[in-house]
Amino acid sequence: MYTVIEGGVTVAAGFQTASTAAGIKYKNRKDMAMIYSEKPCKAAGTFTTNIVKAAPVKWDQKIVKESEYAQAVVINAGIANACTGAEGMGYCAETAQAASAALNVPESAVLVASTGVIGMQLPMDKLKAGIAAMAPELSGTIESGTEAAKSIMTTDTRKKEVAVQFEIGGKTVTVGGMCKGSGMIHPNMCTMLSFVTTDIAISKELLQEALSADVKDTYNMISVDGDTSTNDTCLVLANGMAGNAEITEKNADYEEFCKALNYVNETLAKKMAGDGEGCTALFEVKVIGAESKAQAVTLSKSIITSSLTKAAIFGHDANWGRILCAMGYSGAQFDPEKVDLFFESAAGSMQIIKDGVALDYSEEQATKILSEPEVTAIADVKMGNASATAWGCDLTFDYVKINADYRS
Structure with missing residues (x-):
């Protein structure tokens, strides 16, 4: 079992940032970060x-x-280096060359x-100078x-980091x-950069399989x-410095x-979801009682991406019809006359509909539940x-304001 600890990418043995x-x-403000491992790392990644x-x-x-291994990551915020043609790939090569020289x-x-x-x-003159610095x-x-986590933000309002520890084979x-990540966020990866570091010893194949799953x-x-x-x-780097026996099969250590x-x-x-551009609340959707995981995924994603539902959450309005509607156009088959719907938050929980029909609930209590910074349907x-x-x-006025002049 793991224990949550303070910190982020520098907590694992051998990892440093600047x-x-x-x-x-x-x-x-800071707009560049670097992650470096004292030892070569197995690397895994998933992408847009x-x-x-x-x-x-x-x-x-x-x-x-x-590549046989990876040992450093150079990150910049502000310019995406996307749709930049052959020059863009050249910038990547130049960045790698500069980091190679600076880090050996x-x-x-x-x-x-x-x-x-x-x-x-x-x-590139500024980027190379940043690497040298x-x-x-x-x-x-x-x-x-923590400073590295702050430096990679764009429209994010706060830094995002986390770390855990656990024991395997007597090793920590x-x-x-x-x-x-704050905007241009959508399932199947998003405008997100995520970097995970670990000192576990694990094969490259299993590291990639674990991340992809x-x-x-x-x-x-x-x-x-x-x-x-x-x-x-999303990149995961594993340098093996924990000293555990290398994980090469799907055993208890792998789990x-x-x-x-x-x-x-x-x-x-x-x-990231709770720091969406202009948002005031993290909105969690759980679909239960489904006949398959695929059906539950489709339904939950449809609800979470519904602009009308998101607007209702912003207004603290228990407009359950929008949720049922979003489920109905998702493409997943279900019987709407069997659906039960609940809202819950730190302010309490409440059933809104039973078998597809509204219950006699208190709108005042529903609004109270939906006024919390974290809301679940x-x-x-x-x-x-x-x-x-x-x-x-939720979908707010500020989302439009932020994205109406993002380039300026």
């Missing part, structure tokens, strides 16, 4: 499903697939990640990790992570605005790691034992 204000797009893929995504896909690691061991405005060209400042302190293993229930189950980004990247990885990824996913379709959970947020 951050700097390179002036790539933002002024008077958008056909339009940013240059860093293509670069990282190649590194994860073909192979270029093939350098991963890159960018987030921000699509279509703008990266100012960060390399001597690398530190394994919790504070350094740590998994830590940080991410950014876990994103289905974590990052792929969040939505802010229904837009799937060009830059989505313990998967549980810890799931907690880290789910926590980061929920932090539970839909029971009474068809089986499968379930799924999705996360999103």
